[in-house]
Amino acid sequence: MWTFIGAILALILGFIIYGKFIERFFGADDNRKTPAIDKPDGVDFSPMPTWKVFTIQFLNIAGLGPIFGAIMGAKYGPMAYVWIVLGCIFMGSVHDYMSGMLSIRNGGASIPEIVGKYLGKGFQNFLRIFTVVLLIFVGVAFVTGPAGLLSTFTKGGKEIWLYIIFGYYLIATLLPINKIIGRIYPIFGATLLIMALAIGGAMFWGGFSGSLHLPELSTQSFANFHSNPTENILFPMMFIVISCGAISGFHSTQAPLMARTIKKESHGRYVFYGAMIAEGIVAMIWATAGMTFFGGPEGLNEAMVPKAHNAAWVVNEISVAWLGAVGAIFAIIGVIACPITTGDTAFRSARLTIADVFNYDQAKISKRLVISIPLFVIGYLLTQFDFDTIWKYVGISNQILAVVILWTGAMYFAKVGKWHWLMSVPATFMTTICSSYLLVAPFKNGGMAIDTSIGLWIGSFVGLASLGLFLFRAKRVAA
Template identity: 70%
Template sequence: MVTFILSIVGLIAGFFIYGKFVEGFFGASDKNETPALKINNGVDYVPMPTWKVFTIEFLNIAGLGPIFGAILGAMYGPMAYVWIVFGCIFMGAVHDYFSGMLSVRNEGASIPEIVGKYLGPGFQNFMRLFSLLLLIFVGVAFVSGPAELLTTLTNGGLKLWLYVIFAYYLIATLLPINKIIGRIYPLFGAALLIMAIGIAGAMIYYGFVGELTMKEISFSKLKNWHHNPAENILFPMMFIVISCGALSGFHSTQAPMMARCIKKESYGRHVFYGAMIAEGIVAIIWATAAMNFFDGPEGLNSTMQMDGHNPAWVVNEISRSWLGAVGAVFAIIGVIACPITTGDTAFRSARLTIADVLKLDQSSIRKRLWVSIPLFAVGFVLSQLEFATIWKYLGLSNQVLAVVVLWAGAMYLVKVGKPHWMLSLPAVFMTSVCVTYLIVAPVKNGGFFLDPSVGIPLGILLAVAAFIWFLISASRQRG
């Protein structure tokens, strides 16, 4: 229990201490007029209360990510605590803050346009295509998963539920952001937080009354507990599996939506840095719950491997056992409603990205339809693939996006004459993670499956080479 409580306290302290430092280092100032007030077109640029912007941002970036990813990450054991806490404070929340605030400083620009401004047109064109594909895959994944669960619960047809969810997505994507997203999503965001708090409270209660013995972290336990360690190497696999809750490139695609809605730059720390810290807390809660409900990472691995269960089953089992009927309701919200709300904002971000690239006016529904209909047609075709196939492409592409955004943020700091280490060091680390993954991961997961004794040093060497390239580029910028 000490490990769990210290992890939560550490994340909260990170918001107040390091988050405040990051805000001051960036130079947020309420003297600068935000895009929400400067443009305010009543569609995508709409000033909203900070609490509402925070809950929407939290729900947009969270969904199932900090739940499913944390459960799968817990299979690696207590190292998940280290990655979630330190990754969230020093990498993920910094990544999210700079993504949002650079968008604020550039009139709500989408992330490819921001990357292009600081890394050049080559990276801009790469990001335009790459982020668009990622957004479509996220949207499709969060159609397919809920549709399959709804089909099971209702004994209905899968295609019928796909049609229903896609129809909702289209409506939510077309309407002004304050009509559906601004009204309903804060409730779902609150539900996701309440669900996590309920699970945390249950763990603490059962721990105090002696019905649950919570595992504590120690150096001897900082090893790979995965039941298949040959294909699931601690480094880099765990850092890919646990993205939401530690560091996630997808968040940078969502930040510009809320960058168009905040009223003051000083609110950015609460909305961007704060939402990521909240997601880290949710991830810590579910990683802890998964490890302790099944009596340690060994039990969790046994359940997932021997019994063939998936994270959705784990969520349902824990929620029903610890929270009863109320837990069952929140479990349904967690595995059905929350993914849908992440999926539709992914499609909305895709529409905004295309509009930014092509300089398309989005003031009328007719003009938004010209972008949305082809987008949803592609999404529907991809939704016919198996969920596992879609999900496989999300993990690595998500972290590759984070790497590019971190490098772009580091170059921004160079251009404004500030030290770049706050972003360049996380960029080097995540570059090594992604490159190493490509080298050592099994072919079925998108890698080359080389021997780790060769792949890991090679991945680190290539990351160092990327850092040297960055330093040379930075020196040219200064010159």
């Protein structure tokens, strides 16, 4: 119980203390005009209230990530707490803040353009392709999952729901951001928060009344509780499974959307750093709920061994048991509506990224269609593949993108003569994580499945070598 309370308090204090420090260190300046004020176009560059921008950003980056990822991560045990808290405060929130603020400082530019400015054309061209591919895969994943669930609930055909969701995606992608996204997404964002707070409240009540026993972090907790530890190694796999609750490269693709709607630079801490902290709190709640409901990580592993018992099943079981009929409604919204609202902004980000690459004006709807239609045709074709085949590559791609953004932020600080270690240390750590994962993970998870100890040594070398290369280039930039 006290571990859970301490973790939530740590995340809140992280926003208050470290978030404010990062804001001052970056040098947020309200005397600078933001892109929304400097060049409004009524489509993508459109100033909106800060509370609305925050809730949209939260929903864009959250969706099912901090719920499903946290539940899957909880199978490793209470060590998930350590990664969520430290990762969220010192890596994920800083990653999101830098993504948004660098976009603001560069006229609302998409992430590949920002990376190109600070890391060079090679990284820019790589990321132009990589980002669009990741966004399409995320959008497809968040079409396929909800369509399957809707077909189960309504006993209708999955293909029909695919058409319906894609139709909605096309409309949401084409219309100005303040027409659909700016109006209904704050409602869904608030619903996702309320759902998490209700589950958290149920655990508080149960913990203090003695009806629930929440897991505590102790010396015995520093172990891998996964039911299949040989294939699911604590380091690095837990750090890939729990991405959205700690650090996620996908967030950087969403930051420019909101960077084009913020009125003042000082609002960036609330929108970018704050939304990530909120996501970390949601992840902490669901990781704890998963372990608590099933009597610990061992019980959670046992409950999820059958193929039919996935993370969506866990959400439904917990919500209905602890919140009753209301919980069932929140569960449906959580596992269906929220991923849909993440998927459409993924396609919107893909459209804007491609438009930035070719400097293709998006003021007219006909020009938006030129980019959007091919994207949705590709997306629909990909839905014909198995969901697991699509999703298993999203996680590692997500973290590889995060690595690139962390190095971008580090180079920015090096160029402006500031202490880059705030970004280069997390970048080195995540480079090591991703390199190790690609080496030791099973083939079915996108890895090479080599000997674990050898893979970890090579991964560590790659991380340190990347730091060495960065220091060499940073020294040249500073000179």
